[in-house]
Amino acid sequence: MAIQWFPGHMHLTRKLIEERVKDIDVVIEVLDARIPGSSFNPLLQELTGHKPRMKLLNKQDVADPVQTQAWLDWYNAQPDTLAIAMDAEEVAPARRLVDTCRQLAPNRGGMAKPMRVLICGVPNVGKSTLINTMSGKKQAKAADEAGVTKDEQRIVLDHDFYLWDTPGMLWPRISIEQSGFNLAASGSVGRNAYDEELVALELLLILQRRYPQNLEDRFKLGLGAEKIQAMHDDELLEVIGRKRGCVMSGGRVNTQKAAEIVITDYRTHILGRITLETPQEFEQWAAVAVIADAERQAKKDALALTRKTGRKLRK
Template sequence: MAIQWFPGHMNLTRKLIAERIKEIDVVIEVLDARLPGSSFNPLLQELTGHKPRVKLLNKQDVADPVQTQAWLEWYNAQPETRAIPMDAEEAAPARRLAQACRELAPNRGGLAKPLRVLICGVPNVGKSTLINSMSNKRQAKAADEAGVTKDEQRIVLDDDFYLWDTPGMLWPRIIVEQSGFNLAAAGSVGRNAYDEELVALELLLYLQKHYAQNLEDRYKLGWGAQKIAAAHDDELLEAIARKRGAVMSGGRVNTQKAAELVITDFRTHILGRITLETPAEFAQWVAAGEAAEQQRQALAEAKKKQRKAARR
């Protein structure tokens, strides 16, 4: 079952966006370039889908550049969509983002018709840091933790450019299991909503397949990339634990501490430039998730009918 996290303030954000979108010209959805599919919010698509949009692949400087290009091409093939890679710390790309918004709404601009932009995304995707970069001021709270921004903020970037910042929001039911793990690995899910060991093992499985040399370079196990790729994920986590000193009394391995180390190394980019999904992989995950969701709903409906029949 996929990881789920949709606290009450996110439901309030959903209502806020549904109301605000009526007066918005362009939507900026900030995505994590390391998980450009999993950080795409289907609820935001539902709420804002009729508006021109910028898909901003943030943190591109720590993502796999080959995969970033593949995702840019995938998103740019969608109608009324501009996909842009960015590092939120850089000022020049932020100005490029503002220009992209103006190009998507050419009939807006000037004091009589200011451009009204909504910026949104999942938690901890770097949105607040980006806003501070765009405005050259510390107007939005930024932290490496999900759920820091809790209220809507209106920010004036220019005399005719108004930006509404919304709190990070997930969606009520994540049907793509791998997306839940990837969001947790990136820190977009509250800490009480997932098991660190399970997330670390799923992360290692993907890294073994696509970035085995990165694991060897970081943890210096002396195995070589080929052995790392072939190892069982539990075995690999235990080896990392012993190498990094995550050992308890009696020589027992502290897998919880090892899991936290692996997740932290990914979040802080120590493992190198990594992307956890390709467009093709994500499409497969979505198809599998939708099929499983259909089966779940069919089973729930069958049980509901059985209960009704039993009460007659």
């Protein structure tokens, strides 16, 4: 079962974006460069799909540079899409986004037709940090947790350039199961919506396969990359827990505490530059989700037909 999180304020954000986008010239969707596929919001695509758009892979400084380039190539190969990667705290690249937006909507500008840009994305992806960097002052509240921004804000970046910041929003049902785990591991899901041990185990499976040396270097396991790759994820979590002193009475490992350490070390970039998914993997996950959704809908339709037939027979 995929992780789900769509609290009430996200329903309001959906309605807000649906109304606001009518007057918007350019849409900037901020993605997490560590999970560029999972942080893409299909609901935002649906709401803003007819507008010129920019995919901004934020946090590139903590993502795997080889995979970041692969994702840029993948997104830029899609129709009507401009994808760039950056670190929201870098001033010069952030401020160049104003010129990029003007290029995407060349007929806008001047007091008669000011540029109107909507910035959106999943929670905790760095929208507020980006806005503060672009404007040169703290105008949006930023924090390393999901759901900080709750209201729309209009920020004036120039005399004819207006930027609307919207609260982070997921979508009503995350059908790609791995995306739910990757979003939770990266801090885009509310803490009450997932089990930290399960998320840590899913995270370890990826790190074992792709970044075993990062685990060795961080936790000083003394095992080597090959042994780390061969271990079961449960066993690896216990080994990490023992190394970090998460031992309870009787010698048992506090796996909850170990899970928190693994997730925190990933989120705070102590584990190094990491990307949790490739374009090819994400395409495969999406294909599986489409089939699962079709099967789910067929079961619902069959159940509805059975109930309808039963009502007719009773009459």
